[in-house]
Amino acid sequence: MATLALALPRRTEDRLLADIVEHGHAIVARAATVPDLLDVLSESAPDVVIAGAARGTLGAELIAACDANGVRLIALAETDADRRHAVGLGLFEVLDASAAWSEIQPLIVGGIVIPSRIEDPSPPVAVSRTGSARTGSARTGTARTGSMRTGSVIAVWGPAGSPGRTTLAINIAAEIAAAGHTVVLADIDTYSGSVAPTLGMLDEAPGFAAACRLAGSDSLTRSELERIAQRYASPSGAFWVLTGIGRPSRWPELSGERVTRTIDALRHWVDYVVLDTGFSLESDEEISSDLFAPRRNAATLAGLRECDHVVACGLADPVGMSRFLRAWVDLAEVITTDRVSVVMNRVRSSAVGLDPRGQVVQALRRFGGIESAVLVPQDQQGADAAVLAGRTLRDAAPKSPARVRIRRFVRAELLPVPAQAPTGPRARVWWRRAAAAR
Numbered sequence: 001m002a003t004l005a006l007a008l009p010r011r012t013e014d015r016l017l018a019d020i021v022e023h024g025h026a027i028v029a030r031a032a033t034v035p036d037l038l039d040v041l042s043e044s045a046p047d048v049v050i051a052g053a054a055r056g057t058l059g060a061e062l063i064a065a066c067d068a069n070g071v072r073l074i075a076l077a078e079t080d081a082d083r084r085h086a087v088g089l090g091l092f093e094v095l096d097a098s099a100a101w102s103e104i105q106p107l108i109v110g111g112i113v114i115p116s117r118i119e120d121p122s123p124p125v126a127v128s129r130t131g132s133a134r135t136g137s138a139r140t141g142t143a144r145t146g147s148m149r150t151g152s153v154i155a156v157w158g159p160a161g162s163p164g165r166t167t168l169a170i171n172i173a174a175e176i177a178a179a180g181h182t183v184v185l186a187d188i189d190t191y192s193g194s195v196a197p198t199l200g201m202l203d204e205a206p207g208f209a210a211a212c213r214l215a216g217s218d219s220l221t222r223s224e225l226e227r228i229a230q231r232y233a234s235p236s237g238a239f240w241v242l243t244g245i246g247r248p249s250r251w252p253e254l255s256g257e258r259v260t261r262t263i264d265a266l267r268h269w270v271d272y273v274v275l276d277t278g279f280s281l282e283s284d285e286e287i288s289s290d291l292f293a294p295r296r297n298a299a300t301l302a303g304l305r306e307c308d309h310v311v312a313c314g315l316a317d318p319v320g321m322s323r324f325l326r327a328w329v330d331l332a333e334v335i336t337t338d339r340v341s342v343v344m345n346r347v348r349s350s351a352v353g354l355d356p357r358g359q360v361v362q363a364l365r366r367f368g369g370i371e372s373a374v375l376v377p378q379d380q381q382g383a384d385a386a387v388l389a390g391r392t393l394r395d396a397a398p399k400s401p402a403r404v405r406i407r408r409f410v411r412a413e414l415l416p417v418p419a420q421a422p423t424g425p426r427a428r429v430w431w432r433r434a435a436a437a438r
């Protein structure tokens with residue numbers, strides 16, 4: 001059962017009413033005008049708004065208010081013009097006003113979108129559809145930030161079983177920011193996005209989904225990004241955060257194309273984009289024969305294809321290693337593994353026996369042909385202190401062994417090699433400053 005707010009033409013509402021009640025949903029409000037609807041959103045906090053797609057009802061203001069309140073928005077279009085208007089605003093869930101309740105119901109309960117009814121807006125002329133630096137094409141960018149500089153994208157991926165993707169992504173972002181770069185951390189996990197709760201942030205306004213929606217309508221500007229992103233504030237290196245979808249059922253909003261365009265926009269905004277991805281690499285085309293069906297793994301696959309560097313992490317215990325090695329084969333089918341750093345997380349002897357580091361390295365080499373890996377130790381105290389405080393390891397437990405190893409990895413493999421230390425009389429000052437920065 002869901003709580004619904006309706007802002008529909010009378011005849012559509014009358015047609016749907018019986019079905020809504022029969023399916024056990026509660027209508028908490030009906031609004032005739034946009035201001036009424038905005039009041040309803042803040043007062044009765046419905047789960048879903050079903051609104052007409054006409055210009056008079058549906059606008060950027062309503063979409064922003066739904067985002068801010070964590071409310072799903074479904075638009076019903078009476079005409080082609082209304083449909084184009086809704087899709088042009090970046091709205092994903094747009095159905096015909098004549099749709100039967102059986103078509104609307106799945107959107108409310110599970111986010112299973114009826115594929116034939118999804119359309120992406122036609123491409124704006126100036127936008128790079130591939131968004132890939134590796135294509136060698138001119139990168140015009142979705143965000144019209146006015147800058148030609150493009151940042152690097154790092155995707156943190158790992159198989160099922162919580163190997164520590166979010167922990168690594170957060171702390172990689174923190175260490176890069178602390179080195180003086182601008183950074184955005186984007187949660188693109190369509191199964192269990194958890195950057196927001198880990199950093200103690202509100203996830204009601206799902207930043208990345210909102211960015212995707214704006215990218216879909218070619219309006220993802222720098223000021224929009226600064227509006228929808230949250231800031232992780234820290235004296236030692238603040239960074240932007242685009243939180244994930246609080247409700248996993250919203251995954252259809254993260255289509256591959258929109259994710260690609262959003263990543264391209266982010267590159268033009270900051271120096272480094274860190275993506276916290278989902279685990280599954282299954283390409284749903286093989287499961288569903290419908291070419292137009294939305295793909296739940298599209299966001300992760302797009303992130304991996306668009307990024308410059310992948311951090312592939314696994315759990316350093318027998319089960320985690322076997323999961324990782326199996327998934328490693330799948331990863332190699334999606335990307336070339338020469339731009340991958342392997343990180344084995346939570347290395348500990350209690351799970352693998354004597355010399356856990358040696359054992360992990362040997363297993364990776366023997367069964368995966370992986371020659372080098374970063375080994376992050378088990379660090380319950382550090383991880384718990386960070387989660388408890390909703391802070392990065394750098395801020396909550398700067399001396400923790402996991403943080404020290406992640407920082408070393410970031411400096412050695414993700415950031416450009418620093419200029420050589422000067423020699424001569426100024427050398428001592430340089431070293432003192434460098435030490436202070438650490």
Ligand SMILES: Nc1ncnc2c1ncn2[C@@H]1O[C@H](COP(=O)(O)OP(=O)(O)O)[C@@H](O)[C@H]1O
Pocket residue numbers: 158161162163164165166167168194345346347376377378379380381383384387402
């Ligand atoms: N090196 C570590 N030592 C101890 N606990 C860790 C370590 N890395 C991650 N964790 C903990 O493991 C859990 C899962 O981590 P998380 O990053 O959320 O995984 P994922 O994003 O892959 O699902 C969290 O509770 C986190 O605090």
Ligand SMILES: [Mg+2]
Pocket residue numbers: 165166167189192193194195276
């Ligand atoms: Mg996670």
